[in-house]
Amino acid sequence: MSNLTVSLSPHVRSENSTQKIMFSVCIALIPALVFAVYWFGWTVLLTVALSMAAAIGSEALMQKILKRPITVSDGSAAVTGLLLAMTLPAGCPWYVPVLGAVFAIVIAKQVFGGLGDNFVNPALAGRAFLLASFPASMTSYLPVADAVTGATPLSSEFAGQVDYLQAFLGQIGGSIGEVSKLALLIGAAFLLIKGIIDWRIPVTYLGTMMLLNLIFGKPVLDAVLLGGTVLGAFFMATDYVTSPVPAWGRVIYGVGIGVINFAIRTWGAYPEGVTYAILLMNIATPLLERFTRPRKYGEVKRHA
Numbered sequence: 001m002s003n004l005t006v007s008l009s010p011h012v013r014s015e016n017s018t019q020k021i022m023f024s025v026c027i028a029l030i031p032a033l034v035f036a037v038y039w040f041g042w043t044v045l046l047t048v049a050l051s052m053a054a055a056i057g058s059e060a061l062m063q064k065i066l067k068r069p070i071t072v073s074d075g076s077a078a079v080t081g082l083l084l085a086m087t088l089p090a091g092c093p094w095y096v097p098v099l100g101a102v103f104a105i106v107i108a109k110q111v112f113g114g115l116g117d118n119f120v121n122p123a124l125a126g127r128a129f130l131l132a133s134f135p136a137s138m139t140s141y142l143p144v145a146d147a148v149t150g151a152t153p154l155s156s157e158f159a160g161q162v163d164y165l166q167a168f169l170g171q172i173g174g175s176i177g178e179v180s181k182l183a184l185l186i187g188a189a190f191l192l193i194k195g196i197i198d199w200r201i202p203v204t205y206l207g208t209m210m211l212l213n214l215i216f217g218k219p220v221l222d223a224v225l226l227g228g229t230v231l232g233a234f235f236m237a238t239d240y241v242t243s244p245v246p247a248w249g250r251v252i253y254g255v256g257i258g259v260i261n262f263a264i265r266t267w268g269a270y271p272e273g274v275t276y277a278i279l280l281m282n283i284a285t286p287l288l289e290r291f292t293r294p295r296k297y298g299e300v301k302r303h304a
Helices: 015-040 043-065 076-086 095-106 122-133 164-169 181-193 200-215 229-235 247-267 274-292
Strands: none
Touching: 015 043, 015 076, 015 181, 015 229, 043 076, 043 095, 076 095, 076 122, 076 229, 095 122, 122 274, 164 181, 181 229, 200 229, 200 247, 229 247, 229 274, 247 274
């Protein structure tokens, strides 16, 4: 999220600017959230409320303990909780969003200094923690009428059984915020038009996934219409703090996420891979920035 989402870029530090960005992200996620309530039921709102409340509460508590200014009014903790909830299955146990949000804020964000200083996306770090701690709860999806249900439409048992129009509209099983690609693209268009996110990361990420699927003889549309790639591409990978600033750095970053995500889906035991692909490239961001930062005119390479 160009800081899109969870953290702030070093050049967007004022609380006012942060609030505007976070508010825009919340607005952009409304179409996907509304569809999720329609498709999965009102239990979705409980999961979202628990995740956001736990994120806001743990941020305020940690800042008080660490004697830092209380900044929950900037909206970043609320957005972290919302994004985490969008990656969870509807109907998951109440403690899943709560523990995930606490981990995201306390371990992935506040321990490293708070807003703008985290080196990985907090919402995805929370999801990775939950995948390792509660794998059954994180991969059990509510049954929905007239849709592919079970573990996930990405599972090999459902190969060739997914209707792509249904997948685009959201009439499939999956996590709360990933099922309707139409709703996600509406929100993404809003963020792109407002200049909150940059097109390079999502386009290179999704383009790499589609190209690799084509090269290896896999259905091209599986790359974008199944799983959380669209949610990850537009709402997770574009975070200002954890993604490179230089344009070429963003291109390489997006390609890297696509390659890792494809490798996990194709040769790994886990059928998805979005979470780990983005987190691994988050770690590579400082290196990408170092080698893609434009040199000033007249600047010479430093020698050891």
